[in-house]
Structures are given as structure tokens and as C-alpha cells.
Amino acid sequence: MSNRKAMKVLMVILIACLFITTGCMDTKKKGDAKWALFKTTNPNPAVLNETSEEFAFSEEIHKFVLSFPEIYDAAIVVGDKQVLVAYKVKQMQRFKMKKIEKKLKKKLEKKFKDQNRKFTVSSDFKIFLEVVELNENLKDEKYSRKKAKKHFKKIIKLEKEKT
Amino acid sequence: MSPKQPLTTKQKDYQKLENKDEIKRPLLRNCIKAFLVGGFICLIGQCITVFYIYFFNFTEQTASNPTVSTLVFISMLLTGFGLYKKLGQLGGAGSAVPVTGFGNAVISAAIEHRSEGLVLGVGGNIFKLAGSVIVFGVFSAFVVALIKTIFQLIGG
Amino acid sequence: MLKGKQSWTFANAPAILTTGVTGGEMEGEGPLKDDFDLLYDDNYVNEDTHEKAHRKLLEDAVTIALKKGNLKKEKVQFFLAGDLINQITPTSFAARTNSIPHIGLFGACATSMEGLALAGFLTNYNGAEYVLTGTSSHKGAVEKQFRYPTDYGGQKPPTAQWTVTGAGVALVGKSVGILKPIPKLTSATIGKVVDMGLKDPFNMGGAMAPAAVDTIMTHHKDLDHGPNYYDAVITGDLGQIGNKIAYDMLQEKNFLIDRERLIDCGMLIYNKEQNVFAGGSGAACSATVLYGHILNKMKKGLYKRILFVSTGALLSPLSFQQKETIPCIAHAVAIEFA
Numbered sequence: 001m002s003n004r005k006a007m008k009v010l011m012v013i014l015i016a017c018l019f020i021t022t023g024c025m026d027t028k029k030k031g032d033a034k035w036a037l038f039k040t041t042n043p044n045p046a047v048l049n050e051t052s053e054e055f056a057f058s059e060e061i062h063k064f065v066l067s068f069p070e071i072y073d074a075a076i077v078v079g080d081k082q083v084l085v086a087y088k089v090k091q092m093q094r095f096k097m098k099k100i101e102k103k104l105k106k107k108l109e110k111k112f113k114d115q116n117r118k119f120t121v122s123s124d125f126k127i128f129l130e131v132v133e134l135n136e137n138l139k140d141e142k143y144s145r146k147k148a149k150k151h152f153k154k155i156i157k158l159e160k161e162k163t
Numbered sequence: 164m165s166p167k168q169p170l171t172t173k174q175k176d177y178q179k180l181e182n183k184d185e186i187k188r189p190l191l192r193n194c195i196k197a198f199l200v201g202g203f204i205c206l207i208g209q210c211i212t213v214f215y216i217y218f219f220n221f222t223e224q225t226a227s228n229p230t231v232s233t234l235v236f237i238s239m240l241l242t243g244f245g246l247y248k249k250l251g252q253l254g255g256a257g258s259a260v261p262v263t264g265f266g267n268a269v270i271s272a273a274i275e276h277r278s279e280g281l282v283l284g285v286g287g288n289i290f291k292l293a294g295s296v297i298v299f300g301v302f303s304a305f306v307v308a309l310i311k312t313i314f315q316l317i318g319g
Numbered sequence: 320m321l322k323g324k325q326s327w328t329f330a331n332a333p334a335i336l337t338t339g340v341t342g343g344e345m346e347g348e349g350p351l352k353d354d355f356d357l358l359y360d361d362n363y364v365n366e367d368t369h370e371k372a373h374r375k376l377l378e379d380a381v382t383i384a385l386k387k388g389n390l391k392k393e394k395v396q397f398f399l400a401g402d403l404i405n406q407i408t409p410t411s412f413a414a415r416t417n418s419i420p421h422i423g424l425f426g427a428c429a430t431s432m433e434g435l436a437l438a439g440f441l442t443n444y445n446g447a448e449y450v451l452t453g454t455s456s457h458k459g460a461v462e463k464q465f466r467y468p469t470d471y472g473g474q475k476p477p478t479a480q481w482t483v484t485g486a487g488v489a490l491v492g493k494s495v496g497i498l499k500p501i502p503k504l505t506s507a508t509i510g511k512v513v514d515m516g517l518k519d520p521f522n523m524g525g526a527m528a529p530a531a532v533d534t535i536m537t538h539h540k541d542l543d544h545g546p547n548y549y550d551a552v553i554t555g556d557l558g559q560i561g562n563k564i565a566y567d568m569l570q571e572k573n574f575l576i577d578r579e580r581l582i583d584c585g586m587l588i589y590n591k592e593q594n595v596f597a598g599g600s601g602a603a604c605s606a607t608v609l610y611g612h613i614l615n616k617m618k619k620g621l622y623k624r625i626l627f628v629s630t631g632a633l634l635s636p637l638s639f640q641q642k643e644t645i646p647c648i649a650h651a652v653a654i655e656f657a
Contacts, residue, residue, distance in 0.1 A: 006244035006245060006246065007244075009244065010240065010241075010244055010246070013240060021214065021218075124222045124223045124224065125216055125222075125223050126216050126221060126222040126223055126226075127222060129216070129217070158220065158222055159222070161222060161224070161225050162224065162225075170516045171516075173515075174514075174515045174516040175516075177515040177516075177529055177568075178515065178516060178517065180564065180567060180568065180571070181515075181517065181525045181528070181564055183567075184525075184560060184563045184564045184567060185478060185522065185525055185560055185564075186477040186478060186559075186560060186597070187477075188476045188477060189477075193474070242470045242472075243470070245469075245470055247470065247472045248469075248470055248471060248472045248473075250472060251471070251472020251473055251474055252472070252474055252475065254472075254474075255474035256474075258472050259472060259473070259474075264472065267470070267471065267472045268471060270470070271467075271468040271469070271470035271471040271472075272468050272471075274468065274469075274470055275463055275468035275469060275470070276468075278367065278368040278369075278370075291468075292467065292468075292471065
């Protein structure tokens with residue numbers, strides 16, 4: 001096939017791909033969630049059961065997580081029996097990613113063992129994105145709590161995926 | 164295997180002359196080009212990964228699968244249109260080492276041997292170039308895993 | 320007649336009566352495109368595979384040579400040809416098509432002059448009235464066999480060469496009775512295999528230069544000619560690097576040929592913009608340039624006497640993998656336009 005024809009066909013395929021990818025764009029993400037990957041958003045922690053104790057609990061977790069020197073951003077959602085902790089690790093500390101995850105989980109479980117809740121800890125960008133989105137949704141009072149609970153469960157399931 | 168024949172003086176003298184007149188590969192320039200081309204391909208890979216994380220339900224861990232598939236797909240298009248070999252001449256190892264280079268090796272062999280039929284031609288020759296990558300990749304992974312296991316047993 | 324150690328002189332003036340030259344895509348974009356009889360836009364030449372295209376190019380060249388000479392193929396006694404492909408199948412298949420008694424030759428890229436020398440000898444001693452001789456090559460088929468698949472993105476070094484896609488065929492016969500001047504074969508030298516221990520299959524020029532130098536010097540010694548006897552000493556496919564090395568070697572051995580007289584077909588057939596590294600190569604390189612461009616130049620009076628030396632590298636993909644060196648050979652034929 002001559003080179004000029006090859007370039008034309010390739011251009012057509014590239015433009016087609018561009019259209020497909022724009023079509024796939026998820027417009028649901030609003031506000032801070034879009035920029036979650038690029039800057040420190042530091043959202044306030046959210047809870048699924050709105051009681052003042054839960055709020056206090058979540059604030060405590062938030063402060064505790066941020067106290068770690070390697071972590072510079074955290075998004076937290078507290079549920080009935082589980083707590084989602086998503087965080088971002090500083091670039092140079094990424095070598096110790098697994099160690100930090102283990103350390104954080106152990107310390108959280110030790111500190112809050114009287115709360116008797118399971119901690120799901122993740123440094124994954126996708127989990128962070130989803131948690132921030134969930135946070136944003138929960139800030140809106142009209143957002144269905146049932147949907148939020150479903151989203152919460154979905155995030156925990158996503159974290160468990162290995163391949 | 165017979166021992167290597169030592170070169171005669173006549174051969175040595177000729178090779179000295181030949182070395183003087185031969186145009187040498189521009190090593191430094193090739194290295195820089197390979198670095199830039201390889202980095203660029205990896206940059207595109209990273210963009211694709213971020214795309215999959217943002218717009219689909221993949222985590223950082225699971226997004227590597229569709230990224231590799233997409234890159235191999237792109238490499239297939241470029242190889243089929245005869246454009247990947249131009250990139251290869253420019254980038255050398257920079258285009259051969261990433262997974263796109265692996266895709267190119269497999270796909271170009273498949274295209275070339277289509278004339279000999281699907282079973283013996285394509286099937287038999289498709290891994291002509293990539294076969295060594297697979298064999299030595301698997302073998303070295305095995306050796307490294309063995310070393311790691313021994314270390315752990317010793318108590319490292 | 321045998322002259323010297325390994326050369327023949329042809330007293331009965333065998334001559335190149337007509338030629339047929341075909342080429343592919345790159346050749347049609349090169350500086351010698353007007354010297355080709357038939358050019359194809361695409362290297363598949365309307366066939367399914369590279370190998371079929373390779374055969375077609377040779378068949379076309381034979382047809383053109385016969386048509387130009389107004390000769391039916393039944394009148395030709397022998398077809399001497401070869402190529403680079405395993406078991407020289409494209410040549411054999413082309414011989415099947417033209418049904419002329421066939422002697423298959425293998426000298427890698429040196430086959431063209433091997434064929435021409437033998438054709439001259441046969442016609443000189445009345446072993447034949449007409450002999451068709453030629454070679455062909457095809458980039459896709461050769462790369463597939465010797466190196467990598469066509470679309471593979473491997474990086475070629477600056478010493479690499481580009482295989483010519485095409486065929487060059489000459490109809491050789493007695494020139495007795497022909498009044499107008501035509502290219503006559505006056506002598507030929509059969510080369511011996513020379514191996515200087517080089518191993519790089521991407522540097523054919525460097526490997527073949529010693530063989531070319533050996534044959535050139537032996538020819539001049541056998542026939543007792545001075546270094547500037549010929550208007551040009553033209554090599555088949557040494558390429559830019561081989562040509563330079565050959566000149567330096569000749570100077571070192573005190574064979575003081577003028578620099579402009581030592582030319583190479585691989586350097587002529589493509590121009591710099593075509594990005595062919597060190598130049599063209601392949602069995603067809605020497606044949607297409609000689610039987611087209613060089614003979615045209617002789618007809619225009621630019622050359623009267625030339626020595627054409629085709630060079631070949633006798634390696635195989637297996638020998639290279641087994642870490643063998645590359646032995647090379649070169650055959651020479653002297654052509655005079657008279």
C-alpha cells in the first residue's frame with residue numbers, strides 16, 4: 001500500500017478513535033473530582049450515617065492519616081461496618097508504597113480498635129477518585145443515601161480486584 | 164563446534180584498513196534518539212492508562228491490561244501500514260523494547276508468512292522473532308523467582 | 320582461450336546483441352529510471368507473493384530481450400541465470416516458462432558476470448549460437464530469507480545496503496556479420512573465493528571489496544594491461560564503503576588506477592534522498608545497471624572499453640548464525656564497444 005494512502009487511512013482511524021473517546025467521557029464527575037489526580041484536593045471526610053459521633057470519628061481519622069509524613073492527601077468515607085481511607089503518597093516515597101499501606105492499616109486498626117470497624121486502605125488513584133466523587137455526592141443533601149451506600153460497596157469491591 | 168580460526172596477518176591488515184574506511188554507527192546520536200523515542204512511546208502509554216482510569220472502571224493495578232492491548236493494537240496498525248519500520252530506523256531500541264516493539268515483531272512475521280498458509284506459514288513463523296523474547300523472559304523470571312525463594316528461606 | 324592464470328580471451332567476438340531490464344518501485348524513482356525497459360510501481364508487480372513477483376521480473380526481462388532482438392525463444396540454445404533465493408527457485412520457474420535449456424548458476428550477487436563470461440565462452444567456441452544470460456533479485460524475497468520480515472522495525476546501520484528489485488538479461492551471440500558497433504565481450508576472468516574474516520552481514524561492501532580487488536588485479540596481470548587500460552572499472556555492488564575500501568586497497572598494492580575510473584553500480588542506481596544507506600546491492604544490481612545504463616553510455620560514446628566486475632557474498636542465514644565469516648567472490652568481463 002503506498003505511503004500516502006496509508007497516512008490517509010491512519011488519519012481516519014485516529015479521528016474515529018478521538019470521537020469514540022470523547023463519547024465515552026463521563027460527565028457525571030463534578031467539581032473537585034475532575035482534578036483529584038492533578039492537585040491536592042483534601043476533601044473533608046464524609047460519613048454514610050449522619051450523626052455527630054460519626055462526623056467526629058471521621059475527622060479524627062482524617063487528622064490521623066494526614067499526620068503521616070509520606071501522605072499528602074486523604075479522602076475518607078465512614079460507613080456502618082467499614083471505613084474507606086484513600087490517600088496519596090508523596091512522589092519520592094512511592095518506593096515504600098506497600099510498607100506505608102501496611103503501616104497505616106495496622107496503626108489505624110490499633111488506634112480505633114474500640115470502634116470495631118474494618119478499614120479499607122488504598123493509595124490507588126482510581127480509588128481516590130471514586131472516594132472524592134462519593135464525598136462530593138454526599139455533600140449534596142438531595143443525593144440518595146441508598147445510592148451512596150451502593151457506591152461505597154462498589155469502591156470496596158474495586159479495591160479488592162487484583163488483575 | 165570447531166575452535167575459532169585465528170586471523171592471518173593478511174586478514175588482520177585488511178580489517179584494519181576496512182575499519183578505517185567504514186562509516187561507523189553514530190552511537191551517541193542513536194542512544195539519544197532511542198531514549199526520546201522510547202520515552203515518547205511510554206508517555207503515550209501513560210496517557211492511555213490515565214484515560215482508562217478516568218473513564219472506565221479500572222484501578223491503577225488493573226488498567227495495565229487494557230493499556231497493553233491498546234498499545235499492541237496501535238502497533239498493529241502502524242506495522243500493517245509500513246510506518247513502524249520507519250519509526251524503528253529512527254528509534255532503534257527505543258521502538259523495539261516497549262511492548263509495541265514486541266507487537267511489531269509478531270505482526271510483521273505474521274504478515275510476511277501469510278503466503279505459506281495459516282498453519283505452517285503464519286502459525287509456524289509468527290514467533291520467529293519474538294520467540295526468544297518469550298523463552299528468555301520466562302526463563303529469567305524463573306531464575307529470579309528461584310533466587311528470591313532461596314533468599315527468603317535462608318532468612319533474608 | 321585461457322590466458323594467464325584464470326582468464327579467457329574471446330577471439331571470435333561474442334557480443335551482447337540485446338538486453339532486457341526490468342525494475343521495481345525504488346528503481347523507478349532513482350536516477351537511472353530512463354535506462355530501464357520496464358518499471359513497476361509496486362514491488363508485488365500484480366502478483367500474490369514476493370517470490371512470484373521475483374520470477375515475473377525475470378520473465379519480463381527475457382521477453383523484452385528477445386523482442387528487441389526479434390528472435391523467437393526456440394532459437395536460443397541456453398539460458399544461464401541465477402538469483403539469491405534458496406535453490407534459485409525464481410530462476411527455475413522462469414526457465415520453466417521460457418523452456419530454453421537451462422543452466423542454473425549461483426554466485427550470489429556475482430552471478431551476472433559468471434553468466435556473461437560463460438555465455439561468451441559458449442558462443443565463442445560455437446557451443447551455442449545464442450545464449451540468454453541474466454540475474455534477478457527482489458527486496459522482499461531476499462530480506463525475508465536473509466534478514467527480517469519486511470515490516471519489522473529493526474534499525475539498519477550506515478553500512479547496510481538496499482537490495483535491488485528487478486532483473487537484467489542479455490542476449491549473447493556472435494557479432495560476425497553485424498556492421499554497426501555493438502558491445503563485444505573481449506575477455507573474462509573467473510574469480511576465486513576470498514575471505515578476510517569479516518562477519519557482519521550488514522556490511523557486505525567491506526566483505527566483498529578484497530574479492531573485487533583480487534579479481535581486478537588478476538585480470539590486469541593475466542591480460543598484461545596497465546591500470547588505466549579501461550575507461551572504467553565498474554563493480555557490481557560494493558556500495559559507498561566497499562568502493563572506497565577497494566580504491567584504498569588498490570592504491571596500497573600499487574595498482575594506480577585513476578579515482579574516477581573506479582565506479583560502483585550500487586552507488587549509481589539510487590540517489591541520496593532515497594535513504595538507501597551505503598547503496599544498492601543484490602544479484603540484479605549489477606545486471607540492471609550494466610545492461611541498461613552502462614551499455615547506453617557506451618552507445619553514446621562515453622565509454623569505449625570497460626571492465627565490469629560483479630561481486631558476491633557467499634553467506635547464508637545459517638552460516639551467519641553459526642558465527643562463520645563471509646567468503647566473497649568476484650567475476651569480471653571486459654566489454655568493448657566496436
